[in-house]
Amino acid sequence: MIGQALMNDDDLAEKKAKKFYELLEKNWRNSVSISAHQTIQENKWNKEDDIPLTKNVIALRDHLRLVEDKAREELTPQMSLRAYKALNETVLAQVIIFNKRREGEASRLTLEIYKKASTSAINEDIYETLSPLEKELSKILTRIEIRGKRGKKVPVFLTERMKESIDLLVKRREEAGVPAENPYLFARPGVMTNIRGCDCLRKYAEESKAENPELLRSTKLRKQVATLCQLLDLSEQELEQVARFMGHDIRVHRDFYRQTDKTFQIAKISKLLFAMEQGTESFRGKNLNTLHPSVCGESPTSASGLQRQTKKGRAKRSREADEGKI
The missing domain is CATH 1.10.443 (hpI Integrase; Chain A)
Structure with missing residues (x-):
């Protein structure tokens, strides 16, 4: 619009176009860009795993x-x-x-x-x-x-x-x-x-x-590589070599190609959370692979404890149903 106004020697149109452009530069980021980016990110939450086995x-x-x-x-x-x-x-x-x-x-x-x-x-x-x-x-x-x-x-x-x-x-x-x-x-x-x-x-x-x-498909296969690399204890240099072979830098490899593995989080991070409930003594000299939260009594980490809690919960719900509470 500015270029067309200059060619037509239209000062009023040029002035309006420049004002609009200035307004766009100042307000686009806060009014449009941030909201759009947030919506895109939220749409990706809780999606099913989309990499091939x-x-x-x-x-x-x-x-x-x-x-x-x-x-x-x-x-x-x-x-x-x-x-x-x-x-x-x-x-x-x-x-x-x-x-x-x-x-x-x-x-x-x-x-x-x-x-x-x-x-x-x-x-x-x-x-x-x-x-x-x-x-x-x-x-x-x-x-x-x-x-x-x-x-x-x-x-x-x-x-x-x-x-x-x-x-x-x-x-x-x-x-x-x-x-x-x-x-x-x-x-x-x-x-x-x-x-x-x-x-x-x-x-x-x-x-x-x-x-x-x-x-x-090729894109899914590339994401599979980035995701499965989490199973390997790769050094920073080795991870960079993998990213370079894939044709992108290490930041893209981590932030866009590597998918958050819910299985990894449930199996590994949950051990850390249960261990934190039992005190910090169990942390000493351990990593996520060697960390084993102690199991005693009705601990939620106990398989038998979980079964007993499940049975108690079902019995309680059954009694409440009989009494008309639920």
Whole structure:
């Protein structure tokens, strides 16, 4: 409005627009922004857990590998467009699931970047400090750096199984009708675009017969990583490495991706609350894993005490009902 008023040489309209803009700058935060933010936060309270269970992720992975093996068996001796499509989709879905990458990041992986990938770029000084398992993993995994959100560099790991399937896709690429100018690794035959990871996850999640297939999406999988990291005793440096691999800083990892686990709170924090009722002597030299509130008499932490209290409560309510009090 200010720009239009300047072009029209309308001083009155310009003055009104500037006054409105000044009022907006002063009052928006208190009148609108705070209330809207509070409403958004309150809507998230008491919501059901919306991250996938590990058993369902495993079920999806096993189904993808089954379809992948059948497609490779069919595609290896001769060209089959149906098998090429199935192999293309299942490998992309596995890359997303294994790396917990955003589906768009993995989908846009280019053929040029893949061909430059190598398993030999390892710092020798760091390699010598690794455990035998870590040394073996550093040899068999291929690390590729791709463009992530906001232009950040994010890594993608490929297993030997994934590489074998991708190499077969590259070998059959021309026969499948993928244009030579198509830059994408997971390319669509006959066009210049790539297949979409979200479509692949949605399709095979339904086929896998896993519980709650709608939760088997890239964003939910990323939240699962952040949440399950709470089960590990990670140092600050290790947690930062996880956050960097996921493609965001540690604050985003803690505040937005990591979900509050009600099971963790009930099982762990409740021990602290019961122990506080029994005095601070039980705290000395303990943590939440080693803290065991003492159980005696009718203590609420006693299983038998809880059962007796429950039975007494039911008997009392029954008597009151008979007497017409409730």
